[in-house]
Amino acid sequence: MTNPIDALLAEKGVLLADGATGTNLFAMGLESGDAPELWNETAPEKIVALHRGFVDAGADIILTNSFGGTRHRLKLHHAQDRVFELNRRAAEIAREVADGAGRPVIVAGSVGPTGELLEPLGAMTYGEAVDAFAEQMEGLKAGGADVAWIETMSSPEEIRAAAEAAIRVGLPYTVTASFDTAGRTMMGLAPKDIHGVAEGLSQAPVGIGANCGVGASDILSSLFDMADARPEATLIVKGNCGIPEFRGTEIHYSGTPELMADYVRLAVDGGAKIIGGCCGTSFSHLAAMRKALDSHHKGARPTVEDVVTRIGPLRNKIASESGAASGGEGRRERRRARG
Template sequence: MQNPIDALIAEKGVLLADGATGTNLFAMGLQSGEAPELWNEEAPEKIEALHQGFIDAGADIILTNSFGGTRHRLKLHDAQDRVFELNKKAAEIACRVAAKAGRRVVVAGSVGPTGELLVPLGALTYEAAVEAFVEQIEGLKAGGAQVAWIETMSAPDEIKAAAEAAIKVGLPYTYTGSFDTAGRTMMGLAPKNIHDVGETMPQKPVAVGANCGVGAPDILAALLDMSEARPEATIVVKGNCGIPEFRGTEIHYSGTPELMSEYVRLAVDGGARIIGGCCGTSFEHLAAMRRALDEHRKNGRPDIAAIEARVGPMRNKGAAQSGADSAPGGRRERRRARG
């Protein structure tokens, strides 16, 4: 299987992934509770605009509008029989925009969690999870996606199921966890152990890492754990743009372009090879991140004190780097749409 990410890293050193899907689609008119994936057929011009905005901002990797594209998520919208076609459309739209970029842009097929708990905590068997992910990834591959981008995961077994599906379909894959619960995923996976999840797979991941979570300081602290555990690994960080806050009935994210630029510099220094934004990250934020990445020369590895001094205090205080041994706890919001 071809691996376009390694080839582009060899050319550019560090890659910029795109920003938020949900935040930007809500700004385009998506309503709360609606499935973004349905817009692949109902409003493809808006999905094209999403990808174009990120490419214009300088993204090297764009993610398809397919985060909730398994039958388990789509059944909430009576679209469980349209998995293949909706994912294929998602990849086709992204590939169409990427082809016009005038430079190499990797199209990664976004694969989010099913929203179901696997046995023994829930009713979904591992085999059924693999089957659901195969169905989704087959559509993404048919539409032209070059990589399966498994993201916002909590359970190691669900990561493995999605990875097995990617291997069955014949796509290279990456995976990221959301370390938003006392420095771990909701199911207790610590950042330093993220590498171990794919170790038993017959084909290893292209990259692993973290996305979403609770803001730049915490995801950077998780990065330190991940890069210390395996310095040679290709690590992804795709952090939220600050902390969400309500203004009336609307959610706004506190991160500024300046904060996200500093996050990029710290991520490079901390060992990340792919850096992007998640919830709240706009085209403007990503353009500032592109400039920061292009202008930055790697410096010494930061510590937690340096991270907090430059991008603010951690929300999961004492969690990530020193707290990879902390007990999991707390709750996380189960997001319907990435970003």
């Protein structure tokens, strides 16, 4: 399998991934509870606008509109028999935008959790999980995705199943988890331990890291733990745009373009090689992040105290201060549209 990420990293040093899918699609008219994946067929012009907005802002990597593209997620919308075509169309739309960018842009096939629990906590077997992810990835590959982008994961077993599926399909893959529960994932995985999840598989991930979570400060703390554990890894951070705040019935994110620009500088200094935004990150945020990345020269490794001083307090404990995660698996549901 070719590795487009390493090739572009060799040219540019650090790559900028895109911003939010869900919050930007909601701004375009997506209703709460609707499947964004269906817009690949019913409103493709809006998905084109999403990708083009991020490419114009400077993204080196764009994620397909396929986060909930497994049959288990699509079943909620009576589309479980359309996995291949919806994922293929998601990749085709992103591929068209990337190919028209006039510069190299990687198309990453977004693969989110199934929403199911694996045995023994739930009914899904490991083999069934691999099959479900492979079915989705076959569509993404057929549509032109360069890499499987496995994201917002919580369960080590589900991460491994998705990784095995990518290998089966013949796609290089990245892995990011959401360390949103006292510095760990909801299933108790600590940032420093994510490197071991795919050990023993025939292909290692081409990038590994964290996305979503509870805020830019917290994800940087996770980055530092991952970097301490394996500094040579291609580390990814794709953090939320500040902190979510309810204003009436709507969620807004507190991060300004200036805050997200400083998050980029801190991430580079902390060892990240791929940096992007998750929930709440708009085109204007990403443009500020691009400008910061292009003008910044890597400096000394920051501390958590530096992060707090510059971009605000942590919302959670750090992983070293917490034990096994608490909280319900049902909290995954809020990530239905990824960002």
